[in-house]
Amino acid sequence: MHLKDKINSAIDKISQQILRYNEHRRLFQNLFRSVKNSLNPTEFPDSFGFKTTDKSFVVNCPETNIEGLKIAGVDGGIIHRSLNFFDIALIRAVGVLFYYLPNSNPVVRYFPEENPFPDIVTSIEPLNQNEIESLISIWRMQKEIKCAISLVKEDLPDIIIIDGSVLPYIDYKVINHSEFLVHQYLNLKTLYRQLYSLCQKHHTSLCGIVKDSRSAILTEKMSHLLPHLSKLKEFEKLLEIDYRPIIRQLRDTDLLFQVLDQNERTFEFYLSNFNEKFDKNLPDFDIHCFYLKTAEYDTPLRVEFPILFSNPQDLSQSISALVISVSKHNPEYGLPSVIIEADARARLQEVDADILIDEIASKIGYSSFSLQKRRARSPFTR
């Protein structure tokens, strides 16, 4: 067989596999969609947790008038370079606050300013690749949370939306070998606690928006639950098909993209608590989450929020209503406007780091080329 024939055969095989999988998956999604209102999560505490309060798998989000409200978003940007002797990063975070006035465009304020100069942070710690990646994440989150704290202090928004999780997701097993990293991480957790407390004090809703979540929390829960639903008439058809391989491969957002309609969210469910084992005597916070479909043709967002005041159900309703109100305008892109604006302001260009490294290299008498690691300085174009 010629090489061209081999390639064509492989392509045909892959295409057929994808088509078959899609067909199967679509069938499952459609069947699940037809029973989405028949499932009451509170009836299955073993699967969905005791802290779940919504009585339907899918909840309609209320409409809200945002006139007179202050809606804020925070995002960060980072550019990192690993050089021969040290790690260097440019970091900045921008907070954006939209103050909605009647019959006019929103008044916009920026924190600390519209185009803040990035912080330049360096580390000469001998860290491995995983540790470096954790350090960079910690630096970025520190900057974002500090920005959010100053925003809440200065302008008391009604809601503050953070781009990304509302938890400091760092794998402690990766960092616990480095005292330096642990110290940085604990600092970060302190900042989060400060933010939670401030929001609690001022009754500012706080949530984190995860855009392209790859998690499979819900599908995993469903894969365990579905076999037990065979007694329910509504689920007969769904259980007739071989759903197990499908649901194992589906991520939450894949499933929910077909299942949720615009302005619908999933039930809210307990995600985690804030404290870890070593945070013994420190105040703890429950973190809940739900998936929210803000745009007809966009995948749902995962919305995480700490229970700082009120109750999980009411908080879910008010947060989902506010997030939808600033995300619903583009049927193909359902991200909150405050996050879009903050992202645009915070984003850094690769060229910024290049300029910085050139400057440092010239000061220490190296060429910027030799300062970089071998993998970044191939003498030939790739």
Added chain:
Amino acid sequence: MKGKSIGTVIVAEETPNPSEFSFVLTKSEEDFRLQKGMYVTIQSEEGEIIASVLNVFKTNRYFSSPSAVKAYETSGKTLASIFPVDSWEYIIAQAKPLGIFSEIGIKRLLYPVSPGDTVYVPDTGTLSKFLGLDPENGLFLGKIAHHNLEVKVNLTRFLQKHTALLAISGAGKSYTVSIILEELLSRSQEQGRVAVILFDVHGEYKGLSDDSSEFKDKIEFFPGAFIQFATHKLTAGQFASFQPQMSAVQVRELYRILGKLYVTNTKQGKSYLIKDIIEKIENDDNINQRSKEALIGWFYTLESTQLFGQVEKPSLEDDIKAGKLLIVDLSDFTSLRKKQLIMSYFLTQLFDLRKKGKIPPTTIIVEEAHQFAPEASINMGLSRPIIETIAREGRKFFISLVLISQRPVKLSTTALSQCNTHVIMRIVNPYDLDFIGRSSEGIDRETMDSITTLGIGEAIIVGNAVNHPIFVSIRKRKTSALQTMDLEESAKAYDID
């Protein structure tokens, strides 16, 4: 000396390079309105780099994707009500470096400006010098609007090597001519004055000599009905130029006849008329019959024009004076041939008188120049040879042409190519535009593209008078309005009379 800073050079597609750079406006639009055609400057070690703004455009990330704009705005809300779109609007300009200006002169820029360089507005003094203007003694034609800079062109640079004024009908040619006339008539002896003769094809310029005009004492208006050639001043060659079909033998015979008349009349202090020439031809036995008949026929034709007499009217030697304008009214003539005869006669006489130093340096303004010096055959333009001669040789004798035309493509290429300065107003005909592009020195593609968009009273000056093409808003006239009527006024006037 630099003015206020307005922008910063940025990196754009293959720029900055020696022929182009882009900059972002760092002032708000309210503080500074950046416009196409403006001049900007960048400081360099060698002097000030002066550049002209070729284009200005705005960017805004929120409006850069048509699909996103449509998607958001179909929600019924404007993007401005969802995002802070105004704060993302940036004004970018593309600029073309024209040269480096320093105390030692102007040099070409052979290296690129640097990204990050600050862009300033040049001060008017620097700009004036850079563009080659003459703020002290120049002819004040108008202003470079964006810079409030008076465009005063140096008399010598503007006129010595001739000027062409090209525009469609109604673009303001005659208005601009009246500005040039006002400037020429306003000059003092110390500034250097030229005499001016204008051939008024449409009778538009009579108003310049009205009693209310501050120039009335400097303007002589000569009605067409009184125009007369001094027959005895015409040579056989000039007669031949009136009748291009005349053969060399016939010209030689005529030369001999006029020689006889010179002896019998001119030398005796007597002039002669066409009928005297005809009589001499008839009575001459040496001319063969066919030539005789042809010559007599042609002279009868010339006589029928009633232009040939004993004395020259207007008298060029008497009426062409420094600092004065002689308007020759041709509006009563319907025959183009007759008008060409007049043009040919007077231009020939003027050139001759000027060569002999009998009249001051003179500027000749020819309206509808394409009628008098058409690119078509000589037969169609009796005055073309003398216009081309003056165009070629006039500068040595300080006799200059201002050729005005709305159809440059029909104007003699020789004559137009000798006009070293072009004042170009609005032109839309693609053939004319193409012709201007080929015949105007120093005109670039961007300037060409602007010609069709010029408004009434706006002009581009290119060529010898300026170091770089400049856009001018022609200034207001001091004299009263030209004698023109619109269709409605004309209809009323006819009806009421």
